Amino acid sequence: xxxxxxxxxxxxxxxxxxxxxxxxxxxxxxxxxxxxxxxxxxxxxxxxxxxxxxxxxxxxxxxxxxxxxxxxxxxxxxxxxxxxxxxxxxxxxxxxxxxxxxxxxxxxxxxxxxxxxxxxxxxxxxxxxxxxxxxxxxxxxxxxxxxxx
Numbered sequence: 001x002x003x004x005x006x007x008x009x010x011x012x013x014x015x016x017x018x019x020x021x022x023x024x025x026x027x028x029x030x031x032x033x034x035x036x037x038x039x040x041x042x043x044x045x046x047x048x049x050x051x052x053x054x055x056x057x058x059x060x061x062x063x064x065x066x067x068x069x070x071x072x073x074x075x076x077x078x079x080x081x082x083x084x085x086x087x088x089x090x091x092x093x094x095x096x097x098x099x100x101x102x103x104x105x106x107x108x109x110x111x112x113x114x115x116x117x118x119x120x121x122x123x124x125x126x127x128x129x130x131x132x133x134x135x136x137x138x139x140x141x142x143x144x145x146x147x148x149x
Contacts (some may be wrong), residue, residue, distance in 0.1 A: 009118055016111045023104050023144060030097055044082040051076035 051072050058069035 007093055009114075012114060013118070016107065020107055020111060022106055023100070026100055027104065030093075033093060035095075037086060037093060041086050042083070044079050044086065048076060048079035048083070051079055076134055 031137035053070055054075070058065035058072055061068065
């Protein structure tokens with residue numbers, strides 16, 4: 001392989017490795033977002049339960065709890081809106097997760113192809129007596145496969 005070709009192949013390898021690292025960072029960020037969505041959903045569910053309990057207590061208090069009942073109803077409505085918003089976000093998030101897995105699989109396939117082809121065409125395919133091996137392809141985490149929950 002000519003020096004110019006080798007230089008271009010090395011640049012391509014470096015670019016793939018950098019893209020792979022960026023994809024790993026994106027995957028971790030998506031995992032963090034999934035965790036946040038679960039936390040927000042949990043808070044909304046607890047808020048809804050608190051609103052229900054507050055409504056019950058307001059009803060027990062009769063006329064004296066009427067103002068508290070109005071507040072409890074409003075908190076319940078807000079909790080419901082949060083739940084609906086989370087549903088919408090989770091649909092978008094699932095699409096992002098699916099796309100990131102597809103992109104990661106494409107990067108892994110390209111990386112393997114580049115490193116394999118380089119071995120075939122490289123006359124000196126050893127570094128200090130060891131064959132040049134492609135880096136291990138990353139695999140999506142089980143959480144990545146399951147989406148946001």
